[in-house]
Amino acid sequence: MPASPAIDPAALTALKAAAGADWTDDADLMAPRLVDWRGKLRGATPLMLMPRDTAALAGMVTVAAAHRIPLVPQGGNTGLVGGGIPPADGSAVLVNLSRLNRIRSLDAAGQLVTAEAAVILADLHAAAEAVGLMFPLSLGAKGSATLGGLAATNAGGVQVLRHGTMRALVAGIEAVLPDGSIVNGLSGLVKDNTGPNLAQLLVGAEGTLGIITALTLKLVPQPRHRAVGWAGVASPHAALALLQGLQTLSGGQVESFELMPADGVALSAAFLGQAPPLAGAHAWQILVELAGPQPLAELLAEGLAAADDAVIAQSEGQARALWRLREELPLAERREGPAVHHDIAVPVSRLPDFALSATAAVEAAFPGGRVIAFGHLGDGNLHFNVRAPRGEGPDAGAAWVAARGAGVTRLVHDLVAAAGGSISAEHGIGVLKRADLARLGDPARLAALKAIKHALDPQDIMNPGKLY
Incomplete structure (x- = not known):
């Protein structure tokens, strides 16, 4: 891949010299590192640095600073907002950290x-x-x-x-x-x-x-005991009440509490080729795990007695099977077809109302769109995804998402802001959420963040174009 005109060839030569043997410009070696995990973003770079230790990286960064060469650090490349992908114009050098693995x-x-x-x-x-x-x-x-x-x-x-x-x-x-x-x-x-x-x-x-x-x-x-259960409830409000009861009953030993809608559970079960954990129809379902020094199965069963229906894993294998239903839900959803994805958070006490009202608002504004909202109820984090209309083929579904995705995201993020929430609960801002952070973020906070950035990185060489 030829050097980008945005980076002085002499500067690249100096950076290569500082890196010694720890660099490559082989297009085939760099190619997997230039596409994000979802395949939505594709970057370019004239060079990939591969430091073997911290001192080696420091030497490379010193030269990059002297020549004002932008650097984009990258780890496992599993990010979902493009934070580890260099710009498409090849104006930055990629720093592959995979050798720092001890x-x-x-x-x-x-x-x-x-x-x-x-x-x-x-x-x-x-x-x-x-x-x-x-x-x-x-x-x-x-x-x-x-x-x-x-x-x-x-x-x-x-x-x-x-x-x-x-x-x-x-x-x-x-x-x-x-x-x-x-x-x-x-x-x-x-x-x-x-x-x-x-x-x-x-x-x-x-x-x-x-x-x-x-x-x-x-x-x-490492906890000596854990208990895993699955329960069905009529609403997110009932789920939150169940969580509060379990926290009180267990003295705070709730390790995880995951909320899923019925269609999400059905998607994941079909994807895995297994029956759903509960026989009846339940609008919302919960995966819960307790962990502590004492046996917890009976306590979990007591706490889940308030649910409409529940099962308790009787073995480690059954516990893993229940967890797999939750863990494979994102992949099952993506296999079903295109969607507009959101990683948002609202105050825990507001999550039940938000899950229902935001779903109704989005589906009314975008007829045919199907919301699937699931996630970590106990910390207020929802993966609030909007799927293309049912029956759309892959091409038509992708076209629906392409035509409406920006509008869907704007509405979802507006609803989150109105609820006092965050447009990024887990995955960061990267490049995909920069505009909405600038639009919805607290002005004083954003000004302070930019001042810190300028103080530490006045030349803007550290992952430029991300976050701020």
């Missing part, structure tokens, strides 16, 4: 692990489990998502209800700042009142303030 230390006594940015989430889970601990963040892309990307986007997942987002689990960060200096903050101190927490500033910044190279993360004890 677990540096695991402190079982302190319940901390220090791992590099490209460590895959599932591998961290396995390492923690081997010493009787657990990293309490999990999501569908755990087999490919990397820790650096999870921190850069402040990822959530199915255990946020009890343990918080990635931000709550980060105890320290090592990162390369836009001038090439290295922040060494991996000590994992519980108490450190020496000023604002720079690590937390980098979490959720999507690589726009620096490149995360390693993290110290909090671990928790």
Whole structure:
């Protein structure tokens, strides 16, 4: 791939020299890294850097800063808003972090692990489990998502209800700042009142303030017991009441609480070739998991007695089967046909009303569109997706989404803002949500974020065109 005229060839030569052997401009090697996970965005770059350690990356960034070369960091490339894809004009260099993949230390006594940015989430889970601990963040892309990307986007997942987002689990960060200096903050101190927490500033910044190279993360004890159940209810309001009852009954041992509409459950069950967990018709269904030091099946059964119907997993295999129904729902939905996807959050107490009223408003405004709203009820996060009309073939469905997608998203995001919510609960802003963040975000907050960006990256070389 020829160098873009937007980057001075002499500057690229200097960057290659700084990288030593840790770069490539082979089009075939770079091609998989230039398309986002959904296939919606395609970028271009004259060069891909592949640093082998933090010091090597710092040297590359120092040269990039001297020549004002924009850099786009990328981890597992599982993002959904284009945050890790370089611009289509080839005006930025891609930084592939996949070589930074070591677990540096695991402190079982302190319940901390220090791992590099490209460590895959599932591998961290396995390492923690081997010493009787657990990293309490999990999501569908755990087999490919990397820790650096999870921190850069402040990822959530199915255990946020009890343990918080990635931000709550980060105890320290090592990162390369836009001038090439290295922040060494991996000590994992519980108490450190020496000023604002720079690590937390980098979490959720999507690589726009620096490149995360390693993290110290909090671990928790592996629970001795867990209980998984599935229940049917008539409404999201009944689901929320059920969650509140379970939290009180269990003393806060609800690990996950997932809400799904009946058509979503049917989609996932058909995709997996299995029968739905409940025989009757239930407008909304719930997957719930309790975890703790004591047996919990009887307590879960007591809590789910208020549901219209419920089943409790009697084995680990049954628990995995129930979880798979929830985890495969996004893929089952995509297999059914095109849709306009939204990752939103509203205050937990408002979620039931929002799920119903926003569905009615969107389906009225876009006749034939079919809302499927599912997600993490306990933390207010809904995946609010609008599918093309039933019976549309792939081409017609794609045309419907292309023609109406922008209008659908604008309406959904307006409804979210009116409910006091967020247009991005888990996946970040990237390039796909920048316009709506600028339109709906709090002006004072956005001005402060831009000032921080300018202070740390006055040349705008760190993932330009993303977030702000």
